[in-house]
Amino acid sequence: MEPVRHDLEGREIDPRLYLLQKEVLSLSEACTYLCISQSHMYKLTSGRVIPHYSPTGKLIYFKRTELDAWVLKHKRCDSDELAAKTDQFLSNRKHH
Template sequence: MENPFESIIERLDRIEKLLVSLVPTEAAMTNAHFNKEILTLKELCSYLELSASHVYKLTSQNEIPFTKRSKRIYFVKKDIDDWLKKYRQTTKDEIETMAANYTIRNPLKW
């Protein structure tokens, strides 16, 4: 005779697996905005790993590119990526190369 509890446990396991497959994981939800062209505030905060208040501060000071429609703000992902690239820090090797090129082009005149 089959144990009824084993049958219940098996059915619960199947139901749990189905539910897990239906509910998007946090990673899937986080990666969903990487493929979008236009981001909401919440998606941008997740993408940049910034707080909403910091993003609001950046928009109020016009430091970050954004679009406003009614009372909502949106961000074009390409503009945000370009904005991030604009603040790229040069490496030590790049600075040394730039300095060497400058001294070659502008020799000291005695």
Template sequence: MTEQRKLLSTKEAAEYCGFKLSYFRKLMMRRAIPMYKPCGKLCFFKREDLDAFLTGVRISSQGEINEEADRYLAGRK
């Protein structure tokens, strides 16, 4: 059994996230995604960092918004 490598290359990271390579590179240039550059040229990525990036901004569903509004209005009475 081979141990899975912990760091991903740029291409592997883009595939892992489901992004086109060109869009992933744009995110890299904007420094939106955390990366590791041990030699100053090649970039590597941790799956945990990519997961955190992908789940970093959560949008509430309309049902959750309605429930929060109901709780707010109930508290004002």
């Protein structure tokens, strides 16, 4: 569990906002940032599905910008985009 952080006026800061200021995140910070459980993150790292660093062979770290890129490369098309891709695929098959 991450420590509670406060601004200069004593108000509690959302931990995800604090994480936006960091370049390298610990395992628990990365889980908070992505809103996933540690067990799910361990599955992603052990399967080498998500980019991560383990300099000591035990502790796991993540580069925040790489997590952003990983999330964004897994886009799900909306129905219009899917229809356009399907049309393009079928058109290409007819010409071969």
